[in-house]
Amino acid sequence: MIISFLLIVATAALAATFLVITSLSLSGMMSFADVSATWLPFWIGDMAGIIILSPLFFSCIQLAYPHKCFTILKHIEGQSNQPTAQFKYKILLSSCLIIVTMLLTKFTQSMDSSFAIFFLVLPHMWIACTETAFPNILSLALSSIFIVFLIDLLALMDFVMVYQYTINVVAANAMFAMAIPALIAHNHQLVTRVSTDSLTQAASREHLIEQGKFELQQAIQHNRDFSILVYDIDYFKNINDTYGHDVGDAALKMLSEIAKALLRPTDLLGRLGGDEFVVLLPNTDKATACNIANRLLEHVNGTEFVSGEAFSASIGITQMREGDDFNSIFKRADNALYAAKKAGRNCIRLN
Structure with a gap:
């Protein structure tokens, strides 16, 4: 112009x-x-x-x-x-x-x-x-x-x-x-x-992966711990099918707000897609990651998305190992999530 x-x-x-x-x-x-x-x-x-x-x-x-x-x-x-x-x-x-x-x-x-x-x-x-x-x-x-x-x-x-x-x-x-x-x-x-997911205001998939690679590299260079937490809502498809996508969207936003309130300033919550979320935990060992996951699961179980219907979630955790890249550490955390689902859901599994 x-x-x-x-x-x-x-x-x-x-x-x-x-x-x-x-x-x-x-x-x-x-x-x-x-x-x-x-x-x-x-x-x-x-x-x-x-x-x-x-x-x-x-x-x-x-x-x-x-x-x-x-x-x-x-x-x-x-x-x-x-x-x-x-x-x-x-x-x-x-x-x-x-x-x-x-x-x-x-x-x-x-x-x-x-x-x-x-x-x-x-x-x-x-x-x-x-x-x-x-x-x-x-x-x-x-x-x-x-x-x-x-x-x-x-x-x-x-x-x-x-x-x-x-x-x-x-x-x-x-x-x-x-x-x-x-x-x-x-x-x-x-x-x-x-960099931001428009629905939940968590980090977008692209920003999450980019930041995950950066945090992993920082952990390797400075010999620090690094853990990843992956979780999703149990039977989320049933929530959408039964109550509608507007209730499902509200549920995703609600759980995102709960997670962000529980996390530390250095942690990053990102939405991978659908109802699956990833939490990057810099300078965090698996014991601390488990404590964070337990707090998250406790608050999720105490939240109702409609009257009389409470959430539940399955959570997978892993800690960085020697030779890891972001793909390998994420895949391990994702496998832990599926192990939690096979164990009956609404639980935590460490890989």
Whole structure:
């Protein structure tokens, strides 16, 4: 969207330049000989005006009529329009930088000194990466208006092209940087979706396996214990068939909340699929894992998913052995789970 906006700005400014200069030439207000020296400053100046003012106009219209008009702010990022508490200091820094660099140009009358204004990119990148869209757009407009004011006040018209280019460059960079908070937020949402099971809010299968491999590697490198607990709900298919999938889903969420409340901060609960869950137990030997499993089974047995109907679960446990990879340790825990089922369910087996 930002690339499209910048291309539209450049095209619109070029069209305006062509039409105005053509009109001036045809009406005799400008000689055709002056066109070659005039069109570029005209174009850059118009482009600076459009790139700065049009987002500000769109923003103001949207603020006045939030449900009827432009949605440019929503496309950039749908956050609050309120600036942070530090926004005024960022504006002050930008203003001081503009004053210092333009006074330097005034006293030196050097074209080289005028290029110091490009340092304005730095505070505006800071603003763009730490503020929401509207404060960014407002800060660009304020800086640009301040530059125009000082050009006239300090009689710096000989350097106006440098300042016009600066406004365009700073604004274009800020536009792209404005997308950073949105990208961070969207990436965070994506990571959360990928790593979290949407129903139970336990770790997803992919995240569980990835974290399991990592924890196993850590245990091997640091010579620590590592255990895995695998469990599922006994006769879960009967719950779905008898009471419906909504009750089954509620049961899965309920048991997930029970398990997470019992586990330590370093443990990880993940949903492997269906009603089967895995608990990663870093720095845990089989005796401690059995204690955790017994607490879990006790709380599961004490929970009713409907009036008069309590849960039961089968649990398999294993501890890391020499030469294990994640597949082997998980398979051993899964075999322990099936041993618990064969033993009559609602029990714990260690492999």
